[in-house]
Amino acid sequence: MLMIRTVIRPERENEVMKALEKSGIYAMTKIPVLGRGRQRGIQVGRVSYDILAKLMIILFVEDADYEKAIQAIECGADTGHPGDGRIFVQSVSESYSVRTGVKE
């Protein structure tokens, strides 16, 4: 099982959600966050925005769904501009259902 964490533009939330659903991935957790990438925020005329509102989405997926999930996120979140976000993958050693106690 893998944990896929992505930080995206908040305005791409619907596109990413729809792309994930099309791939059969429904379970997810969303957290509004603040952040910036390596480009250090954005410059609009004379005003620079150092820290921007972003959306963090966390997915726990089977190893077999890995590529589908990455493609869905990239497809939904990509605008072609810096600040589109990143995707991070980490391994999960165990996962339990609270109700059934079943371990995966």
Added chain:
Amino acid sequence: MLMIRTVIRPERENEVMKALEKSGIYAMTKIPVLGRGRQRGIQVGRVSYDILAKLMIILFVEDADYEKAIQAIECGADTGHPGDGRIFVQSVSESYSVRTGVKE
């Protein structure tokens, strides 16, 4: 050291906190989040709730406290209904105290 992350019903917060305290586990971080499990939210009559308010609790525990922590969360969060949440376990390579710099 392990990182235990659980996403539970917000209304079970107190029960989970008490169960963890009874097991001697005090250190924790809480984040209100939005999310859904594989059941894709809930249906109440004709209205479906796609995304629900959940509470994410993050614990960093010694390997020896692993089973105690899982049991406390399951015990506190379980209502017997779908949507009770999940528990995810990941390994942590290092942990430092900011004040003392001591590494665990």
Added chain:
Amino acid sequence: MLMIRTVIRPERENEVMKALEKSGIYAMTKIPVLGRGRQRGIQVGRVSYDILAKLMIILFVEDADYEKAIQAIECGADTGHPGDGRIFVQSVSESYSVRTGVKE
């Protein structure tokens, strides 16, 4: 690539941000959280504060930037009092840019 997660006093946010920037680390994600460490909150006179507002900062850094990042966080967040927070390090298996698809 490593994921460094720290939970600090919110009032040390600026110091930690500046220390990270001085070390050349700009990319970061911030989340206001609630939590407590092993000291179980603080006692002020007769009033005890069980759960405190904290700030979680998440960094994804190259292995080579590991020590710089830890030192910057410790330097910025340390007040010498219990409750200064902790730093947790986890490995990341993969990281993608949404826009370019480049994997690191």
